[in-house]
Amino acid sequence: MTEPGASVPPVPPSPRVTALEWGRMEVEGLAPAKDFVxxxxxxxxxxxxxxxxxxxxxxxxxxxxxxxxxxADVIVLSRGMDLRLGTDPKTLLLLQEAGAEVHIEGTTAAVERYNELVDAGRRVGGLFHSTC
Known part of the structure; x- marks a missing residue:
C-alpha cells in the first residue's frame, strides 16, 4: 500500500519493434526472435x-x-502475417473484464499500431507472430 502523498513510480516504456520480416523480429534491447511477448x-x-x-x-x-x-492497459494482438492466428473468445472476455483497450490486426499492421502507441507514451503490451 502506498502512503498518502507518496509518488507511484512511473511505468517504464515498452520496447519498440525495430524490424519485421517473415520469421524474424527485432526489438529494442532484445535478441532477435520469431515471435515476441x-x-x-x-x-x-x-x-x-x-x-x-x-x-x-x-x-x-x-x-x-x-x-x-x-x-499494460492497451493490448495489441497480431494475427500472423497471413492472418492465420486466432484469438480465443475467453481471451477477449478476460481483456474486456480488465477494461483493456484491444487492437487485433495482421502482424505488419499490429507492429505499426504498437509502435505508434509506444511513441504516444501509452502502457502497451503485445503478442506478435511473424509467420503465417
Missing amino acids: LYPGGGHPWDWSEHGTRHQPGIQPGEVRELLERG
Whole structure:
C-alpha cells in the first residue's frame, strides 16, 4: 500500500519493434526472435506451448495475463502475417473484464499500431507472430 502523498513510480516504456520480416523480429534491447511477448519495461520470445496457444482457437488467456500483470492497459494482438492466428473468445472476455483497450490486426499492421502507441507514451503490451 502506498502512503498518502507518496509518488507511484512511473511505468517504464515498452520496447519498440525495430524490424519485421517473415520469421524474424527485432526489438529494442532484445535478441532477435520469431515471435515476441512485449510489455512496459521489456519482453521475451513468445513460447506458444507455455499456455497452449495454437492457430485455432488462438491466443489463450494466460498469454495476455502477463501483459496485464506487467502494467499494460492497451493490448495489441497480431494475427500472423497471413492472418492465420486466432484469438480465443475467453481471451477477449478476460481483456474486456480488465477494461483493456484491444487492437487485433495482421502482424505488419499490429507492429505499426504498437509502435505508434509506444511513441504516444501509452502502457502497451503485445503478442506478435511473424509467420503465417
